[in-house]
Amino acid sequence: MSPVLDAGALRRAVVASLDDLRAARASIDAANVFPVADSDTGTNLVMTMEAVVAALDRSSSEPPAVARAVRSGSLVGARGNSGVILAQIMRAFADAVEAGPADVDQVASAFKRATELAYDAVLEPAEGTILSVVSAAADAAQGSHNDVAEQLVAAAGAAADALERTPEQMPALAAAGVVDAGGMGLVVVLEALARASGGDVGRPRPRATAGETLPPVRDETSATYAYEVQYLLHSNASNLDPLRKLLGEIGDSVAVIGGEGMWRVHVHTDERARAVSLGEAFGKPADVEVVDFAEQIRATNERTLEAKVSTSEQTARGVRGIPLARSEHAAALIAVVSGAGVAKLFEELGAITLDGAMRGTTTEEALRAAIESAPTQDVIVLPNNEDVYQRLLAMKDTFTHRVVILRSADIAHGLAAAIAYGDARDTDAAIRDMEAALLRVKTGIVLVATDPLETPAGTAEPGHAVGIAEGAVVTVGENIIEVATGVASALVAELRELLTVLTGEGVSVEEREQLRAALATELPRTTTEIYDGGQPFHRYVMAAE
Template identity: 35%
Template sequence: MPQTLDAAAVRDWCRLSLAALGQAREEIDALNVYPVPDGDTGTNLYLTVESAVGQVEALFGDGAATAPTLEATLRAMAHGALLGARGNSGVILSQLLRGVAASVGSGPCDADALRRALRSAADAGYEAVAVPVEGTVLTVAAAAADAVAGLPEAAPLAAVAEVAFEAAGAALALTPQQLDVLGRAGVVDAGGRGLVAVLGALADAVNGQSPMGPLALATPRAVVLPPAESPLLLTQDPTGPAYEVVYLLDARDEAVPQLRARLGALGDSLVVSGGEGLWNVHVHVDDPGAAVEVGIEAGRPHRIRITHFAAAAADASGEAHADEPYAGRLSPTRAVVSVVQGEGLAGLCRECGATVLPADPDRAPSSAELAAAIRLAHAREVVLLLNDAELRAAAGVAADQLRGEGVRVAVIPTRSPVQGLAALAVHEPARRFDEDVVAMTTAAGATRYAELALAEGESWTMAGVCQAGDVLGLIDGDVAVIGSPEEMTVTATTVLDRMLAAGGEMVTLIVGEDAEPGLADALVTHLRRTNPVVDAVVYEGGQGAAPLVVGVE
């Protein structure tokens, strides 16, 4: 267990935070009643952290000459969050992360440094909000900082992170008593719930939990989902501002105080985060043009987003917009978008009529890339095949966005490309949309999947301890077989036999670029000898992540 937080642990923190927010996104959206009940806090936090992950992953890319430092990684995390901050909650979270980065500096980040960083984050959050309100994410951040300040000096780093998480959860439980609008709706603060997930991910990263450990996924005891008929979730305050205005601003630091004063006079929910010449501005106003003009006078606003709350509420409730410009350009046909690795697999999907989003084996596509692929299909009805379990959260965000643009999107959470091919095989555009989705989902669900992977390092698995370079046989996502690097065919044969022990009529083998020569032929020969009634089909997939993917129907 590390005694300091290093760059690799910060990278894990980013990844775990994104995964935790992805799982909790819809829950957090449902909790969102303050400051505006527009049901998007979870989505905004997810997009904010997704941007942070992108900046951090760029530091660790193949082109990096040396491993990034802790300071550079924290700054990239904060800068990415600032660039991608969405909504009130996202802008505040970006400021909290900026406070952490500014406090830690060049490190090292030991237990004492983490205590100071959490205090710096809470202070930075309060500083960014023009009119701080208790019972919000600010209160949760302050409670975490207060709790760790009272720990003994000898407390280890892991204890500091875990106490911060527990204290944040306890503070979240009290938010309905501090903010009337939460109490009337019977919910905790949505932004605070998101921060609890981020702090849980921090504790998991410090504890070396990878993949995602228990804290990042924990649902605090305080969470109470609101009833669907809650008027707070379905109506806007008629006396409140009509627009949300968000933009990035290139401006001198000394210009910001006047900017805050002028925007504060125009509206409410004002948050200005950032520094060193780059700021993220968020405000609710009735005159969005005036809010942008104030930014122009202070510096150079860009990435301007103006949202009319009434329209956003209609999107959240599923109401269609008759004058939706994007929907007006769509073909009436149905399309399938498939996310795949490898040119061979991509060609198979295209032959079946799918629009293909090529996936990088080292980087999962973002929600923005998934949304762009759906738009590229130019159809009013789109079925999205993920072929990777880790894409569900990003796909949910992308689908929600396109539904707001007038596109009917169904996400089939296929976990492997063989499930995606099975779904494509029964796709029938002439059927009703719902019937087609059910048929494709049923076909995917009836396909068991397995794959071979190469271990990157020593690790505990369900099949025992593996070493770097070992061949791992995964069945339905779990490691079932561990083989030596020289015995890839033996490992693949064992995996295939275990899968067929439960029965099967058709075996699909998709060969990757790192497969052992003759692997597929050896498996087909073995299959004909041991299971002559089972058919087999072999494709050259060209995928880089898995030397072999197996499907059994």
């Protein structure tokens, strides 16, 4: 039982809470109904805390360094309404330990400040949410406690009790039969904080269940506004209340937090471009992210429906099942891929996937089995490799299905085409959209040299990164983040709006977040989406549109 809260305990609590949030993510996502039932609160909280852990991994163990890492990591990593509010709460605790260990009175003040910061973050605070839960925790933290461990246990218990009362405060929760998702995540974090100080919260840490908790199928048109827009804003303004009010005129769920040159902005709106341009009046937006609520809810619904479908009938070896909700397509989509994360992305877009794109190792037998077992007579194939493309052409006349083989050079090309496939329903329209996507997308890769390599951009020693854009080596160097940023810059030189990055096998969370920050600084007007691709050989695969 610790009499104080110090930087070491805060660090341990952050690391533990990330593990616990990952274990509870599916349950939290399933409970997410307010302010939009898009089933992503658990995911957003995990992403927020991943950024904090990555920042801590780069910092020393000295209290000021830990405090800075928690503040900056939570600000940069904050995702969604709950992530932004959690960042404010973490900021208060970081401030409390920056100068040294915090005693009972200082922790009580930290809880009070956390509540004030959380409420101040949003334009229109709502009870029955994470705000009510942190407020109850702060109330319990006041008064007489023998030590900080006892105080944190009391706060976590009060938070759990308040969480159970959220349906009484929020009709949407009562109607859905759930408690507030953001509040669920905060209870997980506060319990981790209590345990890190030696407290006993009276129940075990969350554990991921063998069968994933599935969110219910939601109404795709239930969101008041079409988009969630969030971005970092480089601004020297001391106060951004005017921006908060302007955003409130075009949407809701407005949250603006930060200071000292860096801010996090969040809004739900129908005017996604204006949401960013309003920020430009106060500074320089970066790392812009836009979520289409209807599309996100639709994708979640598809995963839920697919998971409920019996998997007793197995497809040919190496072939993954096509999602049920994509069966309205007149043509099945087959994609050759590499990496578990890459396969998942293609499957979410409606594709049947086979492994073997990187080195063209997929066999003719596997290709034929996938095509001949397709659920539709028309089949579109994305080979994502030139050798596989040529082999498919040679086989084309032997298929019993009507097969269209698109010349996708790599998985980045193929991903752009697969996204276009998801936007059309009849075969001709799908092919037109996919061919157009293949023409407009620019792709690049970053790999690590295993032998000395002479390139037009210089000599790459073993272990150095080699950056290739549109088939040409554009940069080499020892710093892989700088090389990756160089490739991205080359790809978006023609004012392209979207950069998709697939991280390869072995890329750490820390490296991924370093790249995210570098791209946000270097390409502030480009929306960057980074996914865990897990592909071998290529450290990064990029596509710019």
